[in-house]
């Protein structure tokens with residue numbers, strides 16, 4: 360059997376194969392952030408499709424970090440019942456599930472404006488070409504309140520039956536904003552040196568660990584380089600990865616940090632139409648894999664099963680994480696398992712993403728249109 364179908368452990372958690380459905384926001388929660396029947400059905404399909412570990416989309420831990428009206432909440436106890444339906448549906452198929460814990464920081468500006476509120480991040484950066492909306496700088500008390508909210512959310516995750524939590528520390532959201540010297544201009548203990556820019560991550564980690572106990576898997580998706588000059592550089596990003604693994608994060612998924620203005624400067628690159636354009640974070644992931652003692656997940660344009668096997672056989676990663684192809688073909692992995700090693704038909708056009716921005720539920724917009732259920 361292909362190395363891709365070997366079970367792998369994250370701490371004490373055994374994942375049935377090396378495939379991870381990388382976190383994918385689905386825009387299908389109700390307006391209170393509760394799980395809907397459409398979401399249960401989406402996760403049932405993904406689990407039936409054979410992915411070993413499914414990471415949910417972004418679930419906000421605190422109202423100040425919410426980014427959409429159709430986003431899941433894990434910010435209050437009333438969400439636990441619905442989340443339990445999701446975990447039960449996935450477990451019924453023998454698949455593991457983690458929830459992605461999220462705070463948007465300054466990126467919540469658009470949504471909070473609809474509520475006449477202003478978003479806050481580490482710093483209000485003047486004349487930032489990459490962020491033109493209004494935001495303020497978080498106070499010390501606000502930072503601590505948000506860190507505590509991550510801990511409480513992790514506790515809810517465990518109560519709802521999730522096998523793990525994943526801290527979203529990539530893609531321009533709050534932890535990535537703290538890590539980036541571009542968006543973090545603070546001169547107090549939360550800014551300046553790499554250690555200070557990681558203090559938020561450390562505080563959040565300690566809150567989560569205290570809430571879930573030492574044996575529960577706490578994962579992180581880390582942005583190790585920003586998409587533009589003057590942002591986080593890879594030298595610091597890889598050191599950050601080492602530090603997070605050293606504190607006790609149980610697995611790292613390696614991605615990018617703050618975005619530039621174009622798709623090619625983000626985590627969702629387009630035009631993945633040849634082997635050379637696949638696996639676009641492979642170099643970062645391979646280097647970090649050599650420097651940490653915990654499982655590493657590679658994400659970003661992974662498409663050909665042959666390349667995935669090569670990555671695992673070379674020891675460049677422990678897991679292969681995929682997002683866009685599974686939107687179009689949730690049964691991709693089960694097909695591969697049966698010996699049908701065709702590449703995904705996803706063309707990475709990002710129409711799925713553009714449809715979400717227009718408040719449509721997650722679907723492959725290159726394939727067909729779909730209405731909210």
Ligand SMILES: Cc1cc2nc3c(=O)[nH]c(=O)nc-3n(C[C@H](O)[C@H](O)[C@H](O)COP(=O)(O)O)c2cc1C
Pocket residue numbers: 381382383384415416417459527529530580614626627628658659660661680681682683684711712715
């Ligand atoms: C529609 C869509 C929604 C996404 N939502 C999330 C999310 O909630 N959290 C996250 O960390 N990344 C999110 N991503 C990024 C993916 O997890 C992944 O890192 C990226 O798409 C690259 O992998 P791929 O080439 O396999 O799609 C999203 C991507 C897409 C296309």
